Amino acid sequence: MLIDGGGRGASRPRLRAGSRVAIVSPASAAKAEMVEAGRRRLEAFGYEVVVMPHALDRGPLYYAGRAAERAGDLLAAFADPTIEGIVCTRGGWGSAELLPMLDARVVHENPKVFVGYSDHTSLHAWLWNECGLTTYYAPMVAADWANENGTDERTWRAAVQGEGPWSVGEEDGLRVLRGGRAEGRLLGGCLSMVAEGLGTRYALRVEEPAILFLEDINTKPYQWDRMLQHLRFAGMLENVRGIVFGDTTANVREDDVPLLESACLHALSGFAGPIAIGLRSGHVDRQNRSVPLGVRVCMDDAALSEVML
Secondary structure, three states: OEEEEOOOOOEEEEOOOOOEEEEEOOOEOOOHHHHHHHHHHHHHOOOEEEEOOOOOOOOOOOEOOOHHHHHHHHHHHHHOOOOOEEEEOOOOOOHHHHHHHOOHHHHHHOOOEEEEOHHHHHHHHHHHHHHOEOEEEOOOHHHHHOOOOOEOHHHHHHHOOOOOOOEEOHHHOOEEEEOOEEEEEEEEEEHHHHHHHOOOOOOOOOOOOEEEEEEOOOOOHHHHHHHHHHHHHOOOOOOEEEEEEEOOOOOOOHHHHHHHHHHHHHHOOOOOOOEEEEEOOOOOOOOEOOEEEOOEEEEEOOEEEEOOO
16 A cells, blocks of 8 residues: 655545455445455456445444444554555445544554445545545445446546546546636535535534535535525535536436536635536446545646646
């Protein structure tokens, strides 16, 4: 595993060919056959894969086992010196329940690649807040790697393996809502999870100039409007210099895209920075782009690229 410094005491773990990767389920239960299909594709990609003891558990309710077991798998994967990366099976719900059980000391002493999206936004935020760890909003085992066309290899190789500079643009779905140029730390994740963290000690901390990445699923235009105004009223946008939204197809029909875009612009009418939309990362049905959270990026209209220090 390679680890680069990232400022603010941050660390930037990377994977390489032959890295040992652990599969975990911090949230909802995953289908065993999808986990197996994803495991095989990760191995074909060049990794050694280990499935953590409770990754295939089911229940109680919709969870992948009890909270203590899920948290135990995650901490054990961080503590294991032979493991270089951790990839979640799927999202759903449950990651936030683990936050009081996590140990920042373990992560500080054993920084490594963490991959997930959707519900795992709460884990990304905790790992950034408490450990200054760069993490990856990127394809998951059962949700993406299990599917033949689920993972965009170019952005995975650039972000997670450090094979060339990471960048996304129009070819990745991005288009301009409001033009401009800005620089800052790339932070964010699933909009509903970012919004629900506000008012708690686990809220994402945006303490320096930032570019905020936000995406979601099954969320109507008025809900985007409401949550964005919530972020603004809570002061989360004070250090935000630019905003990048994800793909819209997981939220509204094509005919309703203009309404969603107008709702976002309305909620951000007092925000002066550039705004882009359409990045195919997170809740997409194919070619899921990998996004490194915590790195310094430059936003130029509908282009986003890592600033190489």
